[in-house]
Amino acid sequence: MLTDNNNNYIKDINPYLKYQNENIKNDIINFYLQYNQLKNIYRQGWIKNKFGSSFASKCESIADHSFSIAILCLTIIEKYNLDYDVLKCLKLCLIHEFGEVYAGDMTPKDNISKEEKHLLEETAIKKLLESLNFTNDYFEIWQEYEAQETKEAVFVKELDTLEFLLQGTVYELDISTCKISLPKIKTDILKDIVKELLDLTEGKNKPIEMP
Numbered sequence: 001m002l003t004d005n006n007n008n009y010i011k012d013i014n015p016y017l018k019y020q021n022e023n024i025k026n027d028i029i030n031f032y033l034q035y036n037q038l039k040n041i042y043r044q045g046w047i048k049n050k051f052g053s054s055f056a057s058k059c060e061s062i063a064d065h066s067f068s069i070a071i072l073c074l075t076i077i078e079k080y081n082l083d084y085d086v087l088k089c090l091k092l093c094l095i096h097e098f099g100e101v102y103a104g105d106m107t108p109k110d111n112i113s114k115e116e117k118h119l120l121e122e123t124a125i126k127k128l129l130e131s132l133n134f135t136n137d138y139f140e141i142w143q144e145y146e147a148q149e150t151k152e153a154v155f156v157k158e159l160d161t162l163e164f165l166l167q168g169t170v171y172e173l174d175i176s177t178c179k180i181s182l183p184k185i186k187t188d189i190l191k192d193i194v195k196e197l198l199d200l201t202e203g204k205n206k207p208i209e210m211p
Contacts, residue, residue, distance in 0.1 A: 011040040038063040044105040069093040092156040099125040174204040
């Protein structure tokens with residue numbers, strides 16, 4: 001059963017709950033109705049760590065975030081002819097949040113340890129992937145992202161941070177206040193993007209305290 005089990009702010013839509021008692025034979029339908037939940041879970045950090053519950057209707061969803069990282073990834077790799085496995089990178093972008101379908105989107109304010117968060121999301125993604133009846137590498141891709149031991153996983157993790165900073169720019173935040181996130185950008189190409197974002201958002205009147 002899909003729930004906002006981490007006290008998540010969530011849209012009033014939950015397609016899987018409407019159909020979970022139906023005898024759905026096609027695994028793609030079953031899978032879709034579950035991962036569709038990523039469209040419905042707001043990115044909790046913006047709400048819990050800064051703007052409050054009234055901001056929920058203006059906030060991006062987890063699916064918005066994953067889509068944005070995937071487009072960033074494809075565009076940056078192609079523009080700069082970077083030596084990454086593009087298909088693997090796109091899979092990492094799209095799959096890395098799958099655990100949040102059931103585990104929810106956790107923030108530092110939830111007081112959940114890194115180890116507990118990993119375990120909750122691992123259990124959740126296994127539950128989600130049980131609905132697929134063909135061999136796939138989705139769980140292994142998720143593990144690769146979590147382990148951060150391949151160049152593709154490290155790059156996508158960095159893009160995850162960059163997308164956060166770009167979204168902060170959309171919300172008119174002075175991203176110089178993102179003291180924890182800024183040092184995570186290490187690739188020169190991405191650092192150049194962040195440098196311009198810092199100039200673009202300097203003096204904006206909605207500084208944030210979140211990482």
